[in-house]
Amino acid sequence: MKPSYVKCYSVLFLLLLIPLSASATDKGLKQYTDPDGRFIFDYPATMKLESHGKDEIRISHPNASLRIAIFIEKRETKKTLSSDELLETFKKNIKGNMKNVAFLEQGKAPNISGVQFYFVCSFTNSKGAQIVQLVQYYVTLDKILQMTISDRPEGFKNLLQIIRKIHHSLRILKPSLK
Numbered sequence: 222m223k224p225s226y227v228k229c230y231s232v233l234f235l236l237l238l239i240p241l242s243a244s245a246t247d248k249g250l251k252q253y254t255d256p257d258g259r260f261i262f263d264y265p266a267t268m269k270l271e272s273h274g275k276d277e278i279r280i281s282h283p284n285a286s287l288r289i290a291i292f293i294e295k296r297e298t299k300k301t302l303s304s305d306e307l308l309e310t311f312k313k314n315i316k317g318n319m320k321n322v323a324f325l326e327q328g329k330a331p332n333i334s335g336v337q338f339y340f341v342c343s344f345t346n347s348k349g350a351q352i353v354q355l356v357q358y359y360v361t362l363d364k365i366l367q368m369t370i371s372d373r374p375e376g377f378k379n380l381l382q383i384i385r386k387i388h389h390s391l392r393i394l395k396p397s398l399k
Contacts, residue, residue, distance in 0.1 A: 249265060250386065251263065251265075253280075255394075257399075258395060259366075259393070260393050260394055261391075261394060262387060263386060263390035265287075269281060269283075277290075277291070277293075278291045286373050287371075288372070290368070290369045291366065293365070293398055296360070296361075296362070296364060301362065302336075303336070304337060307338065308358075322342060322344045324341070325340075325341045325342060326340065327339065327340040327341070330357055330389065333392070335359065335393070336360040337357070339355060341353065343374065350373065353373070354369055355369070355370045355388055359398075361397055366393070368388070
């Protein structure tokens with residue numbers, strides 16, 4: 222029979238563990254701040270961030286298929302288009318470059334103003350793997366910010382809550398992206 226103090230410590234440990242595990246999801250995120258102060262977003266603290274210059278960030282984990290990428294590119298044209306016109310252009314581009322494309326959702330991020338939109342799509346990549354992506358675009362007169370969160374279908378489904386947190390955490394701090 223275990224001494225009563227062992228039982229007491231076991232109960233105390235369990236009581237301490239319950240509140241910690243409940244808040245662990247909220248504290249399991251890190252915040253990325255763009256060095257130029259253009260944008261911020263949250264990502265899982267267990268993932269590794271790689272910066273490829275000031276306009277490209279990739280985040281991954283060696284033991285998971287979830288990937289996050291942010292690119293800022295110059296626009297080829299300075300023509301002003303609406304969010305709907307841009308959405309249709311990007312959807313055509315995806316259909317032209319990928320196989321078995323299906324658009325599952327589209328809309329505007331709740332915390333970003335300006336010309337922006339997102340869509341969720343599934344497709345077969347060049348290696349034959351099925352992928353699901355949430356792609357967020359923010360467009361200025363001369364730049365495009367693209368955030369892509371992708372995973373295999375089962376992983377995307379299982380991590381949808383954290384994917385939404387990442388997506389909704391994106392904040393544009395400098396609307397010109399300069």
